[in-house]
Amino acid sequence: MTESNDNACPLSQREIIDTYFMENRSRILDVAAFLDRLERARVKDAEDDFRFRALREAMQALVGDSATRTKDIQMILSDPKTDLLDERDQQSADGAARE
Amino acid sequence: MNWIDPHVHMVSRTTTDYEQMAMAGCVALSEPAFWAGYDRSSAAVFHDYFNHITTFEPQRAADYGIAHYCWLCLNPKEGEDMGLTREVLAFIPEFLERPTVLGIGEIGLNRVTKREMESFVAHVDLAMEHEQLILIHTPHLEDKYKGTLQIVEALKRDSRVTPDRVLIDHAEEHTIDMIREAGFWTGLTLYPNTKMAMDRAVDIVEIYGSERLCVNSACDWGPSVPLAVPAFAMAMRRRGHGAELIEQIVHANPAAFFGQCPKFVIPG
Ligand SMILES: [Zn+2]
Numbered sequence: 388m389t390e391s392n393d394n395a396c397p398l399s400q401r402e403i404i405d406t407y408f409m410e411n412r413s414r415i416l417d418v419a420a421f422l423d424r425l426e427r428a429r430v431k432d433a434e435d436d437f438r439f440r441a442l443r444e445a446m447q448a449l450v451g452d453s454a455t456r457t458k459d460i461q462m463i464l465s466d467p468k469t470d471l472l473d474e475r476d477q478q479s480a481d482g483a484a485r486e
Numbered sequence: 487m488n489w490i491d492p493h494v495h496m497v498s499r500t501t502t503d504y505e506q507m508a509m510a511g512c513v514a515l516s517e518p519a520f521w522a523g524y525d526r527s528s529a530a531v532f533h534d535y536f537n538h539i540t541t542f543e544p545q546r547a548a549d550y551g552i553a554h555y556c557w558l559c560l561n562p563k564e565g566e567d568m569g570l571t572r573e574v575l576a577f578i579p580e581f582l583e584r585p586t587v588l589g590i591g592e593i594g595l596n597r598v599t600k601r602e603m604e605s606f607v608a609h610v611d612l613a614m615e616h617e618q619l620i621l622i623h624t625p626h627l628e629d630k631y632k633g634t635l636q637i638v639e640a641l642k643r644d645s646r647v648t649p650d651r652v653l654i655d656h657a658e659e660h661t662i663d664m665i666r667e668a669g670f671w672t673g674l675t676l677y678p679n680t681k682m683a684m685d686r687a688v689d690i691v692e693i694y695g696s697e698r699l700c701v702n703s704a705c706d707w708g709p710s711v712p713l714a715v716p717a718f719a720m721a722m723r724r725r726g727h728g729a730e731l732i733e734q735i736v737h738a739n740p741a742a743f744f745g746q747c748p749k750f751v752i753p754g
Pocket residue numbers: 493495518520592623704
């Protein structure tokens with residue numbers, strides 16, 4: 388057992404698992420079912436969709452050993468181009484960058 | 487526990503929502519001017535809207551013992567139209583004198599365009615001219631990082647702007663560092679899908695501390711929950727945090743930020 392640090396969560400690992408395991412068990416099954424559904428799709432016409440690609444990259448970050456997975460995934464799902472657009476292309480955001 | 491929701495759009499909520507918020511301990515809230523779900527057709531519509539949020543909503547809230555304050559602007563979603571922006575900016579000063587107006591907001595960027603930036607800078611200029619507090623909206627989803635970066639840089643370029651009189655809202659894990667490093671107040675929006683989930687907001691408190699940090703429901707006509715602030719308090723307790731820390735985030739912090747406007751009366 389190791390103790391740590393300034394920005395620690397007040398719960399122990401054991402307590403975190405006891406409290407939050409069930410809801411995250413459910414979430415990971417939802418993601419798995421979503422991916423299976425994409426495999427079973429009537430037509431496979433979006434294998435290269437920018438949102439699907441971003442999710443696949445995010446899942447790689449999820450299984451990595453970074454201590455800042457949330458922030459890393461936020462950046463994967465962000466537009467890497469930070470300049471101002473010349474004109475508004477659409478009113479709403481898509482959740483991932485198109486290119 | 488008494489709490490303040492610093493970001494709500496009550497024009498699109500029912501009176502029953504006011505009642506339930508009051509029963510759950512809400513003592514004050516603030517309503518930034520925002521988008522109607524479609525681009526408005528003329529400046530006159532904004533005039534009516536500003537009247538609505540400075541007269542009708544404070545009365546509806548008062549019926550349940552809630553103090554209602556508001557912020558005025560043309561929302562970033564409509565900022566692409568500079569002509570409309572100028573027309574609306576021209577009559578905002580006449581509303582700034584009203585007793586429940588705290589400042590200019592929620593201003594910022596949407597798709598992060600050149601004209602949106604021009605509209606944003608014009609709003610900041612108006613706020614500085616009239617010594618107003620500022621409430622900032624940061625863009626959604628993939629636009630949030632670049633939009634927050636552009637907003638923070640623009641505010642730093644204006645030497646009249648004092649960071650402790652500006653709250654930058656809808657912060658998330660990848661934008662909070664730049665907001666706090668520049669000394670601004672941070673807002674976390676507790677939305678079910680698109681912004682900050684309850685437990686991620688608690689993580690942010692644990693990682694960054696509670697100083698200059700507020701949480702809000704941003705409840706409007708979309709998927710959103712008027713009782714998100716007390717739900718956050720519950721998530722904090724579930725995580726083992728005490729009443730003093732929770733009270734600071736849900737009451738003392740928003741009261742301190744709003745209290746910089748002499749019109750804000752700290753409710754019981
Ligand atoms: Zn809003």
